[in-house]
Structures are given as structure tokens and as C-alpha cells.
Amino acid sequence: MTPAPPTTSGPAPARRPGVALVNLGCRVNRVELDLMASELERAGAEVVGEREAAAVVVNTCAVTGEAEAKTRKAVRRVATLPQRPLVVATGCVANLFSDELEALAPGVVVERDKARVAARVIEGLGLVPQAPAPAGDDPAEACASPAHRDAPTPTGRTRPGIKIQDGCDNRCTYCIVWRARGRARSLAADEVLLAVREARARGAREVVLTGINLGSYRDAAAGDLALPGLLDLLLERTDVERIRLSSIEPPDVTPELCAVMAAAGERVAPFLHVCLQSGCDETLRRMARVYRTDLFRHVAATAREAVPGIALGTDLIVGFPGETDAEFEASLAFCREMRFARMHVFRYSRRPGTPAATMPGQVPAPVSAERGRRARELADEMRLAQARSLVGEKDLVVVQSPGRGVSGGLFDAAVDPALPVDSLVRVRVTGVRGDATLETEPL
Ligand code: SF4
Structure with missing residues (x-):
């Protein structure tokens, strides 16, 4: 006879109020939402889908x-x-545009201060805010147990981002982000240390340092510490297994930064996303970018010399106002010369409120669409070539889901499905698929 299922006594536990998080835009926005999620979960809320949510946070772009x-x-x-x-x-x-956003639908609340968003939701749901638990002083101890090691990050992300910088003092003519986010400012080095230790204690194997203009990182109170010094500090004072830098402006890829990356070996991912935007000096001038292609070429050579095999990524805008056929061809030729492992291609789109929106020579949509197609074709070609150059090489992969991971150079990697999610595994690259996914075998 089949035994009767066990009965439960007492009332069912009360459901936690659900909060949905909608992210638009960049990785920095994502990281900010992760922080809000942690604060909301500490207060007793649960991250759910939109249809079950009692509250929804929209991080706009x-x-x-x-x-x-x-x-x-x-x-x-x-x-x-x-x-x-x-x-x-x-x-x-x-x-x-807070007024316009509030007018979109009744009941929309605009909170410009991101540090206050979770508190407003907590208050709206009748919850009580909770302070974060302090991270242990000894991160090795905090991560000693396998249970800790395998625990996912609060939002299930295995490579958490840590926002160390916000705002920007440049004024690129196509960009409105510097106006929306204000002047450049940085998280104190002590707080960065704490955030990295907390991420480690939650089981992160790789942390990604992010910012709107990451290379402008400065902590005046810590002897005017800049990004290379901060990286050094994190390597020395935490046991983080791998640090990755998110996108960085070309002038900030200094010999000092490359030297720290070289000395760190595998503990800093061999990858830099250096924002080019155009490979033509004339276009760069109209964009009011603070470098020219000569500097970019020098930076790429310095990084490659310091960290052999480093993968370089970039962003490219096509169809910027005034971009002639010859400028576009020059831009594309420069990208080809740079052998980018990853190139995000954006078709210029008019952003009202920016100088570029009213520049003469706006490029017709069909022309910029065709340039976008050609640039993406080149991006795929360069990515595949870089992936193929890795065959036979060793790599370190963070397993993000069963059978899938991310390599040091930010390639998707197929791994043994038996490997635990969140583990950092040493592999050899055995082949490359048509979409540049690396095939690997464990070492
Ligand atoms: S450096 Fe980046 S964030 Fe700053 S103004 Fe230029 S595009 Fe915008």
C-alpha cells in the first residue's frame, strides 16, 4: 500500500512580497539592480516575474x-x-525627464537617487529595512566550506559586477550619459575591498569591476589611488580568484595598468574592452573623443606585449553624422588591423539633447544599416579568428550554467555538463564552433 503523504500542521508560511526588476541599458545598470535586489531580499521581499510582482523597479536607459x-x-x-x-x-x-516618466501612467513613482530605490519599495510594501551582514575579515575562511563555495550570488549571477565608479567628465558629442549621471566619482578603496570580500563570501569566482568611466577611478583619501593601484590592492588583500575589468577608455590603458595585469597572471582576466567608437581620426574629432587612432594603436600594442594572448574588445559606432564612405572605410580598416576579439557595433541613432543630434551630414538610415551589416560581418570574422588562435591553449572557465561557461577572453565555452555551476575550471581548448564557442576538455 502506498503510504499517505505526510500531513503538515499549522498555517502555511506567509508568502514574501514579490518584486520584479526590469533592467534597460548597460552593465552598470545591471549591477545597480543586483544591489537593490540584495537590499530588498534582506528586507523579506522575493525577486519574481512581473506578473506576480507587488512592486516593479525599472532601471531606465x-x-x-x-x-x-x-x-x-x-x-x-x-x-x-x-x-x-x-x-x-x-x-x-x-x-x-522625470516629469515625462511620471506622466506616462498613473501611480509611477520616479526616484532619481538609486541608493533610495530599495528603501522606497520596502516602505511601499510595508517591510522593514535590514542592514547587510558584515563580511568576514578573512575571506579565505568565509569561503572555506563547499556549501559557501557553491552558493549562488543573491540574484543567481555567478560573475557579480561591482560598481566602483559612476559619472563621467568627458563630453562626447553623441552621449547623454554624462549629463544623466553627473560628474565622475568613485567608491572608496575600502568599500571596494569590502564589496569584493562580500562577493567572495557569497561564492563568486570572478568579479567584474564596472563603472561608467572605469579608468577615471580615483580615491584621493587613499593617496590618490588610481585603477592600477586599486587592482593591486584587491589582488593583495583578497583571495578573489579572478578579476575582470569592464569597458575602459583608451587613454586609461596605461603601462602601469598593463604591468599589474601582467604580474597578476590568471587572477586578472586576459581581456580588455577598450572603447574605440570610430577608427577614423576625423570622426573621432567630431565625436569629441579624447584620443586618436595613433594612441589606440599604441595602447593595443602595450596590452598585447604585457599580456600575450590578451583578447581586446571594443564598441564601434557607424553612421555618425558626417561619416563619409571614405571615413567609414578607414574606420573598418583600423578595426581589422586591431584584430578585435569582440566588437559591438552600434548604428548611430539621434539622441535629442546632444550636440551630434543637430550636426550637419546626418547619415541616411539605409547607408548606416549597410555599414552596420559590414561592420558586424567583420566583427564575426575577427572573433572566429581569435577563437581559432586559442585551440590547444589552456584557459580558465567560469561555469555559468550546466555545460556552459565563460573563458578568460570572454568567449562562450562548452564544458563538461557534470562540472558544477559556479566553479572555475582549468581547461584546454580543443576546437571552435561556427559561432566562436570554444570546445574544451578539463585539465
Ligand atoms: S566617455 Fe563614455 S560616458 Fe563619458 S561622455 Fe564619452 S561616451 Fe559618454
Whole structure:
């Protein structure tokens, strides 16, 4: 006879209030939402899908007109969900156009100060804020138990980002982010140390240092510590297994930074995403970028000399106002020369409120679409070539889901499905698939 299922006594546990998090835009926005998620979960909320949410946070993006349109659509969508959740909008569009955002739908709350977003949701849901638990002084001890090691990060992300910098003092003519986020400012080195130790204690194997203009990192109180010094400090005072830098401006890839990366060996990922935007000096001048191709060429050579095999990524804008056919060809030729392992191609889109939006020589959409297609074709070609150059090489892969991971050079890697998620595994690259995914075998 089949035994009767065990009966439970007492009332069912009360459900935790659900909060949905909607992210638009860059990795920095994602990292900020992760922090909000931690604060909300400590207060007793649960991260859920939009349809189950009592509250929704929308972290908005204004980087292009298209991103802003997506933001408005997302806010309208969540504000009209049948359960009518509390909607808190924050981020770049909230900073620039708060009135318009509030007028999109009744009940939309705009919170420009991201540090206050979680508190507003907590208050709206009738919860009580909770302070974070202190991280242990000895990160090795905190991570000693396998249970700790295998624990996912609070939002299930295995490579947490740590925002060490915000804002930007440059004024690129296509960009509105510097206006939305304000002047450059940095997290104190002590707080960065704490954040990295906390991430380690939660089981992270790799942390990604992020910022709007990462290379402008400075801590005046710590002897005017800049990014290379900070990296050195983190390597010396934490046991983090791998640090990765997110995108960086070309002038900030200094010989000092390359030297720290070289000395760190595997503990700093052999990858730099150096924002080029155009490979043509004339276009760079109109963009008001603070470097020219000569400097970029020098930076790439310095990085490659210091860290042999380093993968370089970049962002490229095509169809910037005034970009002639000859400028575009020069830009593409420069990208080819740089042998980027990863190139994000953006078609220029007019961003009202920026100098570039009113520049003469706006490029017709079909022309920029064709340039985008050719640039993406080159991006795929360069990526495949770099991936193929790795065959036979050793690599370190962070396993992010069963059978899938991320290599040091930020390639997708196929790994043995039996390897535990969140582990950092040493592999040899045995082949490359058509989409540049690395095939690997454990070492
Ligand atoms: S460096 Fe230029 S593109 Fe990047 S955030 Fe600053 S102003 Fe914008």
C-alpha cells in the first residue's frame, strides 16, 4: 500500500512580497539592480516575474533614442499590469525627464537617487529595512566550506559586477550619459575591498569591476589611488580568484595598468574592452573623443606585449553624422588591423539633447544599416579568428550554467555538463564552433 503523504500542521508560511526588476541599458545598470535586489531580499521581499510582482523597479536607459523608447514602453507595460503594482522608475531617463516618466501612467513613482530605490519599495510594501551582514575579515575562511563555495550570488549571477565608479567628465558629442549621471566619482578603496570580500563570501569566482568611466577611478583619501593601484590592492588583500575589468577608455590603458595585469597572471582576466567608437581620426574629432587612432594603436600594442594572448574588445559606432564612405572605410580598416576579439557595433541613432543630434551630414538610415551589416560581418570574422588562435591553449572557465561557461577572453565555452555551476575550471581548448564557442576538455 502506498503510504499517505505526510500531513503538515499549522498555517502555511506567509508568502514574501514579490518584486520584479526590469533592467534597460548597460552593465552598470545591471549591477545597480543586483544591489537593490540584495537590499530588498534582506528586507523579506522575493525577486519574481512581473506578473506576480507587488512592486516593479525599472532601471531606465537614455543612451540612445531607441533605448529611451524602450524605457517608456517598459514603464507603461508594468504600470498597467492587472495587479497594478507599485512602479518605481530610476536611472538615466528618470534623471533627465522625470516629469515625462511620471506622466506616462498613473501611480509611477520616479526616484532619481538609486541608493533610495530599495528603501522606497520596502516602505511601499510595508517591510522593514535590514542592514547587510558584515563580511568576514578573512575571506579565505568565509569561503572555506563547499556549501559557501557553491552558493549562488543573491540574484543567481555567478560573475557579480561591482560598481566602483559612476559619472563621467568627458563630453562626447553623441552621449547623454554624462549629463544623466553627473560628474565622475568613485567608491572608496575600502568599500571596494569590502564589496569584493562580500562577493567572495557569497561564492563568486570572478568579479567584474564596472563603472561608467572605469579608468577615471580615483580615491584621493587613499593617496590618490588610481585603477592600477586599486587592482593591486584587491589582488593583495583578497583571495578573489579572478578579476575582470569592464569597458575602459583608451587613454586609461596605461603601462602601469598593463604591468599589474601582467604580474597578476590568471587572477586578472586576459581581456580588455577598450572603447574605440570610430577608427577614423576625423570622426573621432567630431565625436569629441579624447584620443586618436595613433594612441589606440599604441595602447593595443602595450596590452598585447604585457599580456600575450590578451583578447581586446571594443564598441564601434557607424553612421555618425558626417561619416563619409571614405571615413567609414578607414574606420573598418583600423578595426581589422586591431584584430578585435569582440566588437559591438552600434548604428548611430539621434539622441535629442546632444550636440551630434543637430550636426550637419546626418547619415541616411539605409547607408548606416549597410555599414552596420559590414561592420558586424567583420566583427564575426575577427572573433572566429581569435577563437581559432586559442585551440590547444589552456584557459580558465567560469561555469555559468550546466555545460556552459565563460573563458578568460570572454568567449562562450562548452564544458563538461557534470562540472558544477559556479566553479572555475582549468581547461584546454580543443576546437571552435561556427559561432566562436570554444570546445574544451578539463585539465
Ligand atoms: S566617455 Fe564619452 S561616451 Fe563614455 S560616458 Fe563619458 S561622455 Fe559618454
